[in-house]
Amino acid sequence: xxxxxxxxxxxxxxxxxxxxxxxxxxxxxxxxxxERAGANAIDINTGPLPKNPQKAMTFFVDAVxxxxxxxxxxxxxxxxxxxxxxxxxxxxxxxxxxxxLEPSRFKSMxxxxxxFDADIIAYLLTPQGRVPSDSDTRLALAANLFAxxxxxxxxxxxxVIDPICPPLVWDEGHAQARAVVETLRLLPExxxxxxxxxxxxxxxxxxxxxxxxxxxxxxxxxxxxxxxxGLNLALLDIFCTEPxxxxxxxxxxxxxxxxxxxxx
Amino acid sequence: xxxxxxxxxxxxxxxxxxxxxxxxxxxxxxxxxxERAGANAIDINTGPLPKNPQKAMTFFVDAVxxxxxxxxxxxxxxxxxxxxxxxxxxxxxxxxxxxxLEPSRFKSMxxxxxxFDADIIAYLLTPQGRVPSDSDTRLALAANLFAxxxxxxxxxxxxVIDPICPPLVWDEGHAQARAVVETLRLLPExxxxxxxxxxxxxxxxxxxxxxxxxxxxxxxxxxxxxxxxGLNLALLDIFCTEPxxxxxxxxxxxxxxxxxxxxx
Numbered sequence: 195x196x197x198x199x200x201x202x203x204x205x206x207x208x209x210x211x212x213x214x215x216x217x218x219x220x221x222x223x224x225x226x227x228x229e230r231a232g233a234n235a236i237d238i239n240t241g242p243l244p245k246n247p248q249k250a251m252t253f254f255v256d257a258v259x260x261x262x263x264x265x266x267x268x269x270x271x272x273x274x275x276x277x278x279x280x281x282x283x284x285x286x287x288x289x290x291x292x293x294x295l296e297p298s299r300f301k302s303m304x305x306x307x308x309x310f311d312a313d314i315i316a317y318l319l320t321p322q323g324r325v326p327s328d329s330d331t332r333l334a335l336a337a338n339l340f341a342x343x344x345x346x347x348x349x350x351x352x353x354v355i356d357p358i359c360p361p362l363v364w365d366e367g368h369a370q371a372r373a374v375v376e377t378l379r380l381l382p383e384x385x386x387x388x389x390x391x392x393x394x395x396x397x398x399x400x401x402x403x404x405x406x407x408x409x410x411x412x413x414x415x416x417x418x419x420x421x422x423x424g425l426n427l428a429l430l431d432i433f434c435t436e437p438x439x440x441x442x443x444x445x446x447x448x449x450x451x452x453x454x455x456x457x458x
Numbered sequence: 459x460x461x462x463x464x465x466x467x468x469x470x471x472x473x474x475x476x477x478x479x480x481x482x483x484x485x486x487x488x489x490x491x492x493e494r495a496g497a498n499a500i501d502i503n504t505g506p507l508p509k510n511p512q513k514a515m516t517f518f519v520d521a522v523x524x525x526x527x528x529x530x531x532x533x534x535x536x537x538x539x540x541x542x543x544x545x546x547x548x549x550x551x552x553x554x555x556x557x558x559l560e561p562s563r564f565k566s567m568x569x570x571x572x573x574f575d576a577d578i579i580a581y582l583l584t585p586q587g588r589v590p591s592d593s594d595t596r597l598a599l600a601a602n603l604f605a606x607x608x609x610x611x612x613x614x615x616x617x618v619i620d621p622i623c624p625p626l627v628w629d630e631g632h633a634q635a636r637a638v639v640e641t642l643r644l645l646p647e648x649x650x651x652x653x654x655x656x657x658x659x660x661x662x663x664x665x666x667x668x669x670x671x672x673x674x675x676x677x678x679x680x681x682x683x684x685x686x687x688g689l690n691l692a693l694l695d696i697f698c699t700e701p702x703x704x705x706x707x708x709x710x711x712x713x714x715x716x717x718x719x720x721x722x
Contacts, residue, residue, distance in 0.1 A: 362717055362719075368710065368711050368713075368717040369714075371711055375686075404719055404722075407722050408721075408722040411700075411704060411706065411707040411722065412707045412710075414679075414682070414700075414703075414704055414707070415678075415704045415708040415711065416682075416707070418678070418679040418683055418708075419682055419686050419708065419711070422639075422682075422683050422686060436675075436678075436700070439671065439674075439679075440678055440679045440704070443672075443675040443676045443678070443679035443680070444683065446632070447635055447636065447679065447680060449632075450633075453626060453632040455626075455668055455672050457672075458668075458671050
């Protein structure tokens, strides 16, 4: 499992405060800690960035790259910020997070992915930006989005499908969580390609003040279910060790060849 | 998920010592603690009991039933001890642990299950007592064993199939662990019956001095995989909370109808 740390989010008060104060050292140190905790890439979730988007993204990218040598996952709907971040990324292949069938971002993000030869996360949202309610709709969206991106000149191996993990607090949230698992299981056959997939695990338990034990138990159990269904990448809180360990254990159990405990 | 506590095992030094000293209070207290920890039944694993088998089993059964009001899972190859335990069990329906196609125990255990109308755990071992190496062999054994037990007059709903979880330290242990998952997934279709299943989770990590973090991570991830594949009962260390929580979370995620966090 490839872990993308989701801890750098502008919606977190500590992050917003450090950004407002231009505190680059905060982000250098955060990046260092995320790498040490086991991250394989760092998500930079800046929000929409209405003011000076290029400058803001460049600030984050530079600070994170000073703190660690991991590839970046650039998480913004702002195409100018995305472009600035991609131009600045220097550790491995960056990931665009992301594109969907929404007309407002399909062309711009697909164009950037092609230009920078970046990986691109493709959300299974409707063209209206809504979360689909079942696995059949997700699979139909995946087929459209995959074909559309290939048509734009993106290599299939650059595409990473995100079936959109719902919060469990939503009506039918757990039925949707099951639909995500089902989608992962069926995607390679539907697309006739060994497509890579990603799930945003923190979404599962967001929106409710649940006890920590419940959050970690639900995330750990769910990531094992996802892993078994073929998940390749997970976007998650890299400082919450239980789901990481569950994913590592699951990956070791599912791997062909010689088994090893040495992952712990 | 129905949890059977496996903590009362004669192979544990504290248990062996208390038994040798006739210390009933030890077992009363242990039973109390197992019930408090979330057990739905208590496994009494006495070993072969070459001397005074009836007396020994009666001692355990009485002490455990004094400490808690849970049904018992009687875990011995000795048919005399099994009979004595079944005769003494008074809290709900006892479970015979267990039967296999091995001639030495098939007839005797099946006869006791029928006589006491007990649940019975049926191990997918070969008639020679060996652990099968793949899921196809397990499914073939399950079909034979299920048919054989039904022929002996056991109701199908009394039968609980145990596909035999291998220790990961075995050669190909993790491939076998995957075969167990596959077996669980296919059993209801192969038997054409919504058969109940059980797995001995502690086996997975037995036989090696692994760090606790690895044991709990492997058990937690594996029980989630088993749960998703349809497992109904788990025999496990009831004082190790992480796998219990993983199973509870998984069960809540998989349950149709309204979702609730209230399990934690």
